[in-house]
Amino acid sequence: MNMEQIRYVDDAITTRHSVRAFLDTPVATETIKDILNVAARAPSGTNTQPWKVYVVTGQKRAEMIERVCAAQQALFQQPELAEQYQETFAYYPETWISPFIDRRRENGWGLYGLLGIQKGEKEKMAAQQLRNYQLFDAPVALYFTVNKAMGIGSKMDISMMIQNVMIAAKARGLDTCPQAAWNHFHPIVLDVLGAPENEELVCTIALGYADPDHIVNTFITPREPVENFTVFLDQ
């Protein structure tokens, strides 16, 4: 690769960020296929390619949003329903420690601050949480599942595929938001998808064209400098 090509690759990686407000502009099916075709070059342990992707648009998307939003709203009213909506794998730790909890808080309050949501404003927080299940208005949802027979490592494989999807989308002028939020509602999601019993929901991506005028999309998250997370060993 020459310097210009390197810059294109780096730009696609570094300009990707989580977009939480989309235009209703549709995405051509050919473009989605193209992105998935490129993304499937992701590595996977012994080339098992354990990913399966459901591309949801149109009427199916509307049905998904309606059912999951209803469940989320019921959960907000009756927190005891949480029992029904356990994730199949714990994405986050049960007990948080520094520095991760600090970064998590900084991220949450940064986002809420931008949206004018103050501490204790539970209704507003719930409304923002609900935006997840409206796909932030993105016209396309990609639901990634894995066969339950596969090991935990297959989630690493799928994660690599997902990152490829987000970068390939970015290169084509599209934006994304990876979403673990849907995992709580996996029984509903898998039912709407018509997925077989042996599949587990791993992650969701909202895909579409970013709304350039929405303040939420100005939220750019920081990263630690390389020295803070890298150990160079020589001798």
Ligand SMILES: Cc1cc2nc3c(=O)[nH]c(=O)nc-3n(C[C@H](O)[C@H](O)[C@H](O)COP(=O)(O)O)c2cc1C
């Ligand atoms: C696996 C995964 C799940 C995520 N789930 C959600 C989610 O449910 N809702 C959301 O708004 N953002 C979600 N995010 C986005 C993160 O908050 C975001 O990646 C992080 O703050 C870094 O910001 P950036 O993506 O803009 O660089 C998720 C990210 C990852 C990698």
